[in-house]
Amino acid sequence: MRQLAILMTLASLQHPTFYRTTQIDGLNIFYREAGPKNAPVLLLLHGLPSSSRMFEPLFARLSDRYHLIAPDYPGFGHSDWPDPRKFAYTFDHYAEIMNHFTEALGFSHYTLYMQDYGGPVGFRMALAHPERVNALVVQDAVAHNEGLGANWKTRRAFWADRAANETALRTNLLSLQTTRTRHVGSDPNVERYDPDLWTDELNFLNQPGQADIQSDLFYDYRTNVEAYPKWQAWMRDTKPRLLVIWGRYDLSFELSEPEAYRRDVPSAEVHVLDAGHFALDTAADQIAQLVRTFMK
Numbered sequence: 001m002r003q004l005a006i007l008m009t010l011a012s013l014q015h016p017t018f019y020r021t022t023q024i025d026g027l028n029i030f031y032r033e034a035g036p037k038n039a040p041v042l043l044l045l046h047g048l049p050s051s052s053r054m055f056e057p058l059f060a061r062l063s064d065r066y067h068l069i070a071p072d073y074p075g076f077g078h079s080d081w082p083d084p085r086k087f088a089y090t091f092d093h094y095a096e097i098m099n100h101f102t103e104a105l106g107f108s109h110y111t112l113y114m115q116d117y118g119g120p121v122g123f124r125m126a127l128a129h130p131e132r133v134n135a136l137v138v139q140d141a142v143a144h145n146e147g148l149g150a151n152w153k154t155r156r157a158f159w160a161d162r163a164a165n166e167t168a169l170r171t172n173l174l175s176l177q178t179t180r181t182r183h184v185g186s187d188p189n190v191e192r193y194d195p196d197l198w199t200d201e202l203n204f205l206n207q208p209g210q211a212d213i214q215s216d217l218f219y220d221y222r223t224n225v226e227a228y229p230k231w232q233a234w235m236r237d238t239k240p241r242l243l244v245i246w247g248r249y250d251l252s253f254e255l256s257e258p259e260a261y262r263r264d265v266p267s268a269e270v271h272v273l274d275a276g277h278f279a280l281d282t283a284a285d286q287i288a289q290l291v292r293t294f295m296k
Contacts, residue, residue, distance in 0.1 A: 015063040017056075021078070024101050030078035031071040031101075032056075034063035040134070040295060041107050044070035045098070047116020047141070049179070049201045049214070050278070051077025054115070057284035062291060069110075071101055073121070075213040083209070089216040091117075091224060095124030102132070111295065113137040116252070116277070117217075120224040123231045130234075135241035137291060138261060140250050140277050142224075143231045147257035159222035170215055174205050185276040187249035192282045235264040242268040243294040245287055247275035269294060 017034040032052045042062070044055045052070035059068055072079040073094050074087065087093075098121055102110065111134045114122035119141025126133045142148060148155075154172070158165040172178050180198040184190055205214065235242070242265045246258045258270045271290055275283040 017059050017063070019078075022101070022104060024097055024104060027074055027080045027082065027097070029071055029074070029080075029097070029101055031069060032059060033067075033069050034059050035065070035067040037067060039065060039067040041067045041069060041110035042113055042137075042291075042295075043102065043107070043110040044068065044113045045115065045118030045122050046070065046072070046076070047118055047278070048217075049076075049182075049205050050116075051204075053077065054278060054280060055113075057280045058113075058288060058291070061284065061288035065292065066295065069105065069107070071098065073097075073117075075210075075217070081209060081213065084212045084216050089213055090220040091120045091124060091217075094121045095128065099125055099128060108132060109134050111135040111137060113139065113291075114141045115139040116141055119143060120221070120227070123227070123234075126240075127230065127234055130238065133240065135243070135294070137243045137245065137294070139245045139279055139287070140247055140253060142253050142257055143228055143235075143264075144257060144260040145225055145228055147253050147260060148225070149254040151251065155218070155221075159219065162219055166215060169218065170211050173214060173218065174202075174211060176202055179205065181251060182277050183281055185247065185249035185251040187274075187276050187282075189282075193276075194281075197278070197281060232264050235261075239265055239267065241294075243290065244268055244270045245279060245290060246270070246272045247277055247279040247283070248272050249275065250277040250279075252277045 015035050017032055019032055021028050021030050046052055046054050051072045055070045062068060075081050075089060109132055112122040112126060158169045179202045183197050184193050242261060244258045244261045248255060258272060262268045262270055273279055273283045273286055280287060
């Protein structure tokens with residue numbers, strides 16, 4: 001542990017994180033960047049309701065060897081939050097903007113690290129430009145219908161009839177209990193979690209306009225389920241290098257999902273950790289080592 005701490009300190013000193021903004025499709029897109037410019041690129045795509053901030057533990061542990069790039073999607077973090085009456089909050093649109101983002105920064109090849117919402121964004125990017133993707137790292141992101149368990153019954157009802165179920169969806173999505181559970185899940189060791197994780201996110205979710213933005217995006221999530229067979233076929237056909245990292249205490253998705261990836265890509269590395277939906281909360285050292293070994 002002492003050696004790791006020394007390495008992290010050296011990495012931070014030699015390759016500090018920069019906080020930048022660039023114009024993409026008329027929007028200010030914020031991103032974090034660290035690591036050598038000539039190193040392999042690791043493009044980190046965040047989940048709900050987080051931002052590029054969720055990847056800070058990896059920036060501290062991997063910037064000595066990799067070029068880390070973590071953008072905020074429109075409507076999240078420090079990127080612009082355009083009015084949903086004038087901007088389509090859809091995963092297709094996010095993938096298009098993120099592809100333009102990588103082009104603007106000059107990245108022709110990268111490994112995709114996808115967590116939660118990062119999965120549907122990243123898979124769309126991979127199918128649009130497979131020649132750019134060196135490998136995939138999936139952390140608690142679903143690509144199979146069975147990965148959405150009983151918790152998704154009410155969410156499927158929202159997709160079937162938005163008007164009748166929108167109030168209930170918003171009440172759940174914007175609640176303290178849901179925001180906390182997304183992190184802690186069923187982990188019995190709750191003292192391992194910094195409560196700032198969910199209180200900061202709850203504050204974000206209750207900012208003006210966020211309820212409309214997140215409702216639109218969650219309604220569009222149904223298009224991900226429709227696209228799962230396409231993503232699975234692509235994985236079976238191309239057999240990408242694939243690392244799957246999963247938190248066993250994740251209550252957002254089913255624990256069967258990691259093995260579903262192995263059905264598509266038999267050579268996939270699959271690791272289930274003692275962690276929750278945001279596994280970097282408590283297992284950053286393990287994940288960093290897994291990524292280092294995989295990226296070699």
